[in-house]
Amino acid sequence: MPMVFRCEIKSGSQITRTDVLTKDRWMIGSLASADLRVAGPGVSPIHAIAEKDPVTGVVRIFDLASDTGVFLDGQRVVTAEWKPDQKLSIGAHEIRLMRDQPVRSSGAVPEAATPRSS
Numbered sequence: 001m002p003m004v005f006r007c008e009i010k011s012g013s014q015i016t017r018t019d020v021l022t023k024d025r026w027m028i029g030s031l032a033s034a035d036l037r038v039a040g041p042g043v044s045p046i047h048a049i050a051e052k053d054p055v056t057g058v059v060r061i062f063d064l065a066s067d068t069g070v071f072l073d074g075q076r077v078v079t080a081e082w083k084p085d086q087k088l089s090i091g092a093h094e095i096r097l098m099r100d101q102p103v104r105s106s107g108a109v110p111e112a113a114t115p116r117s118s
Helices: none
Strands: 004-011 014-021 025-029 048-052 059-063 070-072 075-077 079-081 087-090 093-100
Touching (some): 059 070
Antiparallel strands (some): 004 014, 048 059, 059 079, 070 087
16 A cells, blocks of 8 residues: 655645645645645745655655755755655745555445435
């Protein structure tokens, strides 16, 4: 069963949203099509990429030569392992990686609605 992660995104002191990430590669930036969309000053359209190893579940973050950088627990990084509960800073945003429960498929097929007889 694949490992699933959640990202809690904070802007200032407020949590703005939590995203569930099921893919193995996440684009982070201000583009509307980004998997983790964060917009504002200091955020490039395609700022960074995070990749999850499908076998080990290890997540690595890659700064894509952004002007303002990527910071992991306050340290500027170009590439690094991003561990659960570590805080990634991009612009004024803080993103915390968290393990989530794997999505389980029950295999059940929803029953079709049956008309009631009167």
